[in-house]
Amino acid sequence: MPTEPVLDGQRPTRADYEAATRERWISAGAEITTMLLQGADEEDVLEHIVNVAMEIGSADTAALILPGLQGELTAEIVHGNGAGNLLGLVMPREGMSWNALRTGEGHLVDSLAAKPDLHTEALRAYGPALYAPMGTAEQPVGVLLLMRSVGGHVFDAADLRRAQSFAKQAALALVLADARQAQAQARLVEERERIARDLHDLAIQQLFATGMQLEVVRRRAGRGLDKAGLIAIVDEALTSVDSSVREIRSVVRSLRDPDAASGVVERLRRESSLARTGLGFAPSLLITLDGRSVGDDAEDEELFDSVIVGALADDVVAVVREGLANAARHAQASSVSARISLSTQGGGVTVEVEDDGIGLGNVSGRKSGTWNLAARARQHAGESVVRDAPSGHGTLLHWHAPVTLDPAQGAPSPRP
Ligand SMILES: Nc1ncnc2c1ncn2[C@@H]1O[C@H](COP(=O)(O)OP(=O)(O)O)[C@@H](O)[C@H]1O
Ligand SMILES: [Mg+2]
Structure with a gap:
């Protein structure tokens, strides 16, 4: 068998x-x-x-x-x-x-x-x-x-x-x-609303103001008056057109590449744009690289983004957010400026948020916000202070972290 x-x-x-x-x-x-x-x-x-x-x-x-x-x-x-x-x-x-x-x-x-x-x-x-x-x-x-x-x-x-x-x-x-x-759909809708807001509040307002300046020029020119004054107004209008172009360019960039991991410059712009709701007005944002305003030049922005990365980028964004939030919550200010400057010549990165509000007064004891700022500074062997603004009105948040530059990053060319 x-x-x-x-x-x-x-x-x-x-x-x-x-x-x-x-x-x-x-x-x-x-x-x-x-x-x-x-x-x-x-x-x-x-x-x-x-x-x-x-x-x-x-x-x-x-x-x-x-x-x-x-x-x-x-x-x-x-x-x-x-x-x-x-x-x-x-x-x-x-x-x-x-x-x-x-x-x-x-x-x-x-x-x-x-x-x-x-x-x-x-x-x-x-x-x-x-x-x-x-x-x-x-x-x-x-x-x-x-x-x-x-x-x-x-x-x-x-x-x-x-x-x-x-x-x-x-x-x-x-x-x-x-x-x-x-969820992604909802984010898209939110993003669109933000873009519409940005276009309206920044670019369109600015263009509107430029239009008014040009209106003045036309009226005065019609009367044949004041050549030097006219040139000054036209200059101002030109600067304002430049900055509108920058605003629109950054909105377009965020439209084109909404999912790409944003560089720190873009994140700072968003932070500033988001703070408007809490403040009731737009803060001014100035990002500089070795004294030049970033945004005038795409290469500067690239370099800035390539130096301020990782934890340092997160900290810089968080510091700006805390500074703007403090201004919105405590300052009763009518204007706030956030300045972020990077010096490639050994100066490091400095964040300043300054308002023209009521000032610190007699704050007793540190609270978590300022404590966090100090902790974030310490991690980079830096420093953080919140004090009365030098102008005599309002408050200045000053935060600084040294940055060691990779020699290859001195010039905006990628490393081999
Ligand atoms: N820009 C500012 N203008 C006026 N007061 C401020 C400002 N920033 C901070 N302060 C004061 O300092 C205190 C500590 O700030 P912070 O540590 O950020 O704590 P929080 O914001 O949670 O109150 C605030 O409660 C407020 O009294
Ligand atoms: Mg706070």
Whole structure:
């Protein structure tokens, strides 16, 4: 009598096979999550779900049945035997797909071909079937349908359990991906509002003021008066046009590249723009590199961004934020200026936030804000003071950190 070649303990047992299948379902589920986290296209993920389910479930045909626009359930993605006949099939309300979706419970059919009360004739071409709902009864996503040919091995309870938990995990990943997309959408709307505000408050106001200056020039020129005065006004208008161009350029940059990790200069501009709400007016922001105003020259901005990076960049931004917040909360000021200057000749980076408000008065004891500023300075062997402004009115926050420049960074050329 022929016997199977058995080496005791080496032939895979039924239990080994089950364990391996379970393992495969679990890692397939994890893979779906990873795909979605990495930002894969949802359509690709759905295709992938159907493919792996068909393979691991040893099915001849697999279909993903999803709710359509009119609330109907349609076989949206079908792979395997007879896929063409099933694609686009609308599932009847009283059928098994709907039942699985409504209840959140899957079920097995020994043979669709032999099922007396089958509602969908196209399914009669198949034998054993497994319906696994994706999602829960409260948050249904769809139904995963696995089928084998007529006469094929029937699916068992363990198959159902595993396919079902895979389908649930895939559904959860899809729901989370949707939520993330909605969040990204909300951020986009917020970002647009900020851009509109920036354009209105900074660029448009400035252009409006320039228009008025030119109006004055025209009136005076019409009367043939005061050549020197006219030149002065025109000069002023030109400066103001330059600065409008800069504002608009920075808004455009943030439009073009909203997701790119921003350089510190861009982050400071945002900080200043955001502070407007608390202050009730726009603070003035001056960022300088070796005394030159950054923004006049793209290379200066690049150099600034390449020197102030990492923890130092975070600290500089945080110091400006705290200074502006203090001015908004305590100063009752009518103007505030934030100045950030970087000296590449060993001077380091200095942040000053100055307001023309009521001044410090007799503040007793340090509070967390000033304490944090000092701590941030100490980390870079720097210093931080908050004191009365030298003008006699208001408060000056002075924060400084030495910066050791990489010799290669002295010039704005990248290191080899
Ligand atoms: N720009 C400012 N104008 C007036 N007072 C200020 C200013 N900045 C700080 N102060 C005073 O110093 C105190 C300490 O500031 P801070 O440590 O930032 O604490 P907080 O802002 O949480 O009150 C404030 O409570 C306020 O009385
Ligand atoms: Mg504070």
